[in-house]
Amino acid sequence: MRSGSFRLRCRAPFGNNGHSRRSYPRAEARTVRTLLVLSLLLTSLSPLTAADPPKPVKVFVLAGQSNMEGKAKIALVDYQAQQPATRDLFKHWQKDGQWIERDDVWIKFLERKGKLTVGYGSPKCIGPELEFGAVVGDRLTEPVLLIKTAWGGRSLYRDFRSPSAGLPPDAALDKMLADLRKQKGKENATLADVKKPFGDSYRAMLDEVGDTLANLKKHFPAYGDQGYEIAGLVWFQGWNDMISADATAEYAANLTHFIRDVRKDLKAPKLPFVVGQMGVEGSKPSANIKKFKDAQAAVMDVPEFRGNVALVKTDAFWDTDAEAIFKKGWRENADEWNKVGSDYPYHYLGSAKTMCKIGRAFGDAVLELRGEKK
Structure with a gap:
């Protein structure tokens, strides 16, 4: 043998x-x-072999102000989902004419939570979250959770100001105090009253993320205690800083501080970070908007951000059809307007097409930073 x-x-x-x-x-x-x-x-034992354990949930934070909330009304989305020219944008979200929910993508937007579907923008609206969730959900094999921390009318200069940015110069604070005391009932305001709002939204963002992750089973019963990874953050904000010369002048520095502090506080040193550059007015913005866009883009020159921060130029998705009707007179041409837009220009005209395209671009950008191939 x-x-x-x-x-x-x-x-x-x-x-x-x-x-x-x-x-x-x-x-x-x-x-x-x-x-x-x-x-x-x-x-005989093979059917009893344990299945692969569930994979950790990939968590994406969507932060900013009103345009991250999303102002495209569902009434417009309903209409465009049925039109030959636009229905392909939404066909993967419908079955038998009804909006579907995704079992593999969850979302929490402050008091609202559940499986991702339409309606997680401002009340009765969609925002970038819809198509962002579709992109990352389709590409990743793990479950996905979107945590939206967005509030209208907030600035990076004050509300989202992060710890390492400190406070503005004393002269700026003194001017704020003088202006505050001119308001009825605020005549006895103090410097402490001026300082108090600085960083409020930053802290609220961290609290919302922390509370959600600490109570995943409570918020999402399908969660199987498999753990999670904070996989990326998208920042879509700017209007309140753009309309202030002081805030615009500080924006690049404040955003640099913000990115560093978010990574530190979320304990994710190389957290993929996407900046949605303002795209209001499209390819022909006013001088103020252009100056602000340059300030946003300046963070891309910071050496430590190379390869882990991306800038998405949202002006590429400006809805010129909606803009044309708005300028012609949206009230006087309501029938035409209700087919293309649903809000003011500073909210990207409430264009559903724009919100969907921005969301997809955000998703592609964060996945590229993570090295996820299409």
Whole structure:
């Protein structure tokens, strides 16, 4: 017998007619029986083999002000989902004419939570979250959770100001105090009253993220205690800073502080970070908007942000059709307007097409930073 193998030795396979029966040497027969038993055991046990454990949830934070909230009204989305020119944007969100929910993508937007579907923008609206969730949900094999922390009318200069930015210069604070005291009922305001709002929204953002992650099973019963990873943050904000010369002048520095502090406080040193550059007025913005866009883009020159921060130019998704009707007179042309827009220019005209395209661009950008290939 050759080393490491065995050979079956046999005689003629007949019965008692003068020929011998097939026979095996005892040791080889025992080996055959052992192999057969092992094979049967493995076959019988295979259905009982434990399934792969669920993978950690990929968590994406969507932060900012009103345009991250999203102002495209569902009435417009309902209409465009049925139109030949626009229905392809929404067909993956509908079945038999009804909006579907995604089992693999959850969302929490302050007091609202559930499976991702339409309606997680401002009340009765959609925002970038809809198509962002579709992109990351389709690409990733893990469950996805979107945590939206967005409030209208907030600035990075004051409300989202992060700890390492400190406070503005004393001269700026003194001017704020003087302006505050001019308001009725605020004549006795103090410097402490001026300082108090700084960083409020930053802290609220961290509180919302922390509370959600600490209570995942409570918020999402399908969560299987498999853990999570904070996989990216998208920042879509700017209007309140753009309309202030002081805030615009500080924006690049404040955003640099913000990115560093978010990564520190979320304990994610290389957290993929996407900045949605203001796109209001499209490719021909006013001087103020252009100056502000340059301030936003300046963070891309910070050496430590190379390869882990991305800038999405949302002006590429400006809805010129909606803009044309708005300028012609949206009230006087309501029938035309209600087919393309649903809000003011500073809210991207409430364009559903724009919100969807921005959301997809955000999703592609954060996945590219993570090295996830299409």
